[in-house]
Amino acid sequence: MNVLVVGYVWPEPASSAAGYRMLALLDAFRDQGWTVTFASPAEKSIHRANLPARGINEVNIALNCSSFDDFIRVLQPDLVMFDRFMMEEQFGWRVEKHCPEAIRLLDTEDLSCLRHARHQACKHSGEVSLTVGPDLLFSDHAKREVAAILRSDLTLMISRAEIELLTSTFKVDPALLHYSPFMLPPLNRKETEQLPTFEQREHFLAIGNFRHAPNWDAVLWLKQSIWPLVRQQLPQAELHIYGAYPPPKATALHNPKQGFLVKGWAEDAHEVMRKARINLAPLRFGAGLKGKLVDALACGTPSVTTSVGAEGMADTDTWPAPVADDAEAFSTTAIALYRDSPQWRACQQQGFELHDRHFQFQRHADALISRLNLLRADLEQHRLDNFTGAMLRHHTLKSTQYMAQWIEAKQRK
CATH class of the missing domain: 3.40.50.2000 (Glycogen Phosphorylase B;)
Known part of the structure; x- marks a missing residue:
């Protein structure tokens, strides 16, 4: 399988847990013998992982630029993973346009709308904010993030508590979610x-x-x-x-x-x-x-x-x-x-x-690969069952597409 990962940042395993979790996902793909390309519009830092040493291709891409269209038309990935919902917003419509048969996988890292809602609650109370009310939870941030989840074929969730929130409160179909926590080697x-x-x-x-x-x-x-x-x-x-x-x-x-x-x-x-x-x-x-x-x-x-x-x-x-x-x-x-x-x-x-x-690597890696293989074999029916996602791509996708094209046209002036 040919895999493209669109990264919000270049993975820094020594700087953040998100960095070493991303590397674990990339390693799980490479262990299958899959070709993996990591592309990001972010600047490369001195603390970034050495991806080529792990057999992973590196590509710099640009935001709001049709050069990505040319890149992905040539690459023709079978699977595209977006690192956080902002990358799905930016590049999802381009992937669907030029590689409609590619699986679109979203990795949330954490449910950022929940983190933001708790942050606001903490600012108001000064206390630990585990439970937040709908006035903070149902924010514009949440609408964007949940919309990206619904537009994607599958979303990786690091926490079962967040899966429960999405299915019970936001009414997201469990078939669109997959539990994928930290994947680590067993202790010696x-x-x-x-x-x-x-x-x-x-x-x-x-x-x-x-x-x-x-x-x-x-x-x-x-x-x-x-x-x-x-x-x-x-x-x-x-x-x-x-x-x-x-x-x-x-x-x-x-x-x-x-x-x-x-x-x-x-x-x-x-x-x-x-x-x-x-x-x-x-x-x-x-x-x-x-x-x-x-x-x-x-x-x-x-x-x-x-x-x-x-x-x-x-x-x-x-x-x-x-x-x-x-x-x-x-x-x-x-x-x-x-x-x-x-x-x-x-x-x-x-x-x-x-x-x-x-947190055993092999158990969670095997479960993820199995889920992706099943999804690939039944992708057409899976998408037919997700009418809400199709509806969001029909309307919302166009707005993000036209906004990106407007920004690109403006930059040419």
């Missing part, structure tokens, strides 16, 4: 046994790309409300904060006297996480699955997070860490886990089991 038990012990570890860690709004909000909440409470009880403890692209407003929070250390970019996120005793992820809003929590499972580092952070990670009775949604409860929980060796070891072992039970 000999290596996990050699990880630093409770006694060999010290201090707290928080990690996350600073360009991602929930991560920056978490850093501020730590600084203003949570960490002062922790330091009252653990005056020698330190909080080491890592993340790609720290802005000056973040580095300005660095304060050694308070034990609040903004470290910035980590060359090896797993290395710094293995040294920490506790991973803190006080996320007041967000969506999808949290890569920092999955990384912590692999590193044997117990986490303290919120209900937003724990959402979709596991069944409520198997999530191997306490959950707290206000600053006082969060700090109390973090302090207790930091001091309690038996509880810490129990959380670590539950984390190892959860990692291999929920």
